[in-house]
Amino acid sequence: MCCSSAKLLILVVMAASMLGVSMANRDWTYRHNKTAGWGWGPWGSHHQPNRTGNSKKIIVGGSDNWHFGVNYTDWASKNAPFYFNDTLVFKYDSPNVTFSHSVYLLPNLWSFINCDFSQAKMVANITEGRGNGFEFVLKQWRPHYFACGEGPNRFHCKNGNMKFFVMPLLRWP
């Protein structure tokens, strides 16, 4: 891909990220708080009420689930677009001696590119992906930067391609 389209993509994502920060006021959100400065805002329950409409449940990675070495950027681009109220399902095995996975949200594009977890928020720990998996509902108009936080020095994110981002769209009736 040539540089100009890559730059445009980054600009679009950044603009959306800024808007998302100012619009968002509930649940998972990276935002400004008068007393605490920038940080993750309050988090509601992950149990969602019943939803109406044609929102979809999408298993992250399809039949590969959430595993080391799958190209999730590629998966996300092939499964885009994602819409408001769609549910992402992260399925991964219970941890054993060699493998464990988790799901984190990173605050912005730079932390995503660098796998910088210093301001990341864990949304699912290493055991929550078993069985039917961990469900994350896209409820905000902002990019969501997902990554696995496991492995020494964030190896799964840096070397295992266990990261992707989605920007939910409005579904027109």
Ligand SMILES: *[C@@H]1O[C@H](CO)[C@@H](O)[C@H](O)[C@H]1NC(C)=O
């Ligand atoms: C801002 O952060 C402080 C300290 O973490 C917290 O007590 C307070 O409730 C937050 N305010 C809002 C509006 O979230």
Ligand SMILES: *[C@@H]1O[C@H](CO)[C@@H](O)[C@H](O)[C@H]1NC(C)=O
């Ligand atoms: C959603 O609706 C179904 C059937 O209408 C009901 O059985 C289920 O308990 C509801 N779930 C929640 C979380 O309210």
Ligand SMILES: *[C@@H]1O[C@H](CO)[C@@H](O)[C@H](O)[C@H]1NC(C)=O
């Ligand atoms: C998403 O679901 C909530 C209720 O769960 C509903 O109030 C809202 O209108 C839905 N949003 C869209 C864009 O479908």
Ligand SMILES: *[C@@H]1O[C@H](CO)[C@@H](O)[C@H](O)[C@H]1NC(C)=O
């Ligand atoms: C993952 O897939 C994307 C899009 O198809 C591609 O641009 C990228 O080079 C791939 N990454 C790796 C590490 O293979």
Ligand SMILES: *[C@@H]1O[C@H](CO)[C@@H](O)[C@H](O)[C@H]1NC(C)=O
């Ligand atoms: C741990 O789990 C992985 C994937 O589920 C499997 O391939 C591996 O053999 C397991 N290792 C051990 C020591 O059980």
Ligand SMILES: *[C@@H]1O[C@H](CO)[C@@H](O)[C@H](O)[C@H]1NC(C)=O
């Ligand atoms: C993961 O989260 C579940 C549900 O919140 C909790 O019961 C479990 O103890 C946690 N496991 C670890 C390893 O933190």
Ligand SMILES: [Cu+2]
């Ligand atoms: Cu992992």
